[in-house]
Amino acid sequence: MKEYDFAVVGAGPAGASAARVLAKHGASVVIFERSTMPREKPCGGAVSTQALSFLDFAVPEHLVNAQVFGAKVHFQNQSTHARLEERIAVLVTRAKFDHFLLSKARECGADVVWQEVKSIERHRGHAELLSPCGTWRARCVIVCEGANRRLARRLRGKDPPAAQGFCIKADIPVERAERYTDLKETIDIYFGLAEYGYGWIFHHGSFYSVGVGGLCSRFTAPLATFYAFLKERHIEPGNGIRPRGHFIPCGGIKRTVCADRIMLAGDAAGFADPFSGEGIAYAIRSGHLAAAVGLKAAEEDDFSYGGLKDYQRHAEKTFGRDLRHSFLMTRLMHAFPRLFLSILCSDKTVLQKYLAVTAHTLSFRRFFAFVIVRIPGFLLEYTLLKKS
């Protein structure tokens, strides 16, 4: 039986990021990944400037399909467009991006085992990871298995449909959607397609990432909504386009993310922005935080809940408050769509502030406050307009 200080389950952005930090600091680390990399992952492929700022290395140019400086948002017959001086995101192909992140973990000495972990058993001095080809032993396990959460479920139960989203997307060659050739360096977001969700068109250069998503409890017909969205936007899916769906956690809800010898990171911990669906930044950041707490626990030889519980505190302090404000904003937006979505989709300055959140120059908390103080003025303007 092979023994490691740390075992990481899942080689997505959370797992690769955690493993890199651990290995860089001299710990012995093994990553388990059930798919061979590069593997496909349903995703819009937008990696925010915030996410990039968390990496201690640059993403090579050849992995960047396009740069994003602005967004155009639509709700019913309203739309507005804003652009920032600074880049707000890059668009990547997830298969290549995730493969690259994994190579950065391996570069520091992390081992990879291409196996699915079927279960984790915790014992007094170690944890055992069971896979079809054997059993591994580690002092601590970081579970980064994504939103399906087969292993994490044991720790914190099943997420109710109101705490989980579902997105469906496909990559469509640009020649099937000529109307969108003006979208360079800008992403398009369409609200009002699904409750607690939206549709997107991201221009990657040679293809568009087109998708729709919404909260599981409200999003009853994802595939039909997806095809209706394509039709409405005059995009011809053609033969051979394979829409793929995946769950996404609704962040901003309090969840248990650690226990004796185990920490959860990324989607497995429920860390994704409930408003935008952005998860890569939180996956990277939470992977780093879990690794830092794990290293401290190793020093003190205390992998009990008491030794790891700082992870929950650090995650809360670093981005928990922002995710909670995003959750609140999402609830308000969709409870009063005419009011909130109209403000976002008609007032350029509001959109500009939102882009600053993505660019990492403004917190979601401040953006929330900015929107709230504009409501009375907006209501007054709306009432006066209606009267005239």
Ligand SMILES: Cc1cc2nc3c(=O)[nH]c(=O)nc-3n(C[C@H](O)[C@H](O)[C@H](O)COP(=O)(O)OP(=O)(O)OC[C@H]3O[C@@H](n4cnc5c(N)ncnc54)[C@H](O)[C@@H]3O)c2cc1C
């Ligand atoms: C359609 C869609 C579009 C999205 N678009 C964006 C976007 O544009 N920008 C953004 O920031 N976020 C986006 N997200 C969210 C983002 O994809 C996730 O938040 C992010 O991938 C989470 O990273 P992770 O490392 O936690 O999990 P994942 O990236 O899901 O990686 C988990 C890995 O664990 C492996 N695994 C699972 N179980 C096991 C096991 N038992 N044993 C071994 N390996 C296992 C899986 O094969 C996988 O490779 C989108 C999500 C969806 C569904």
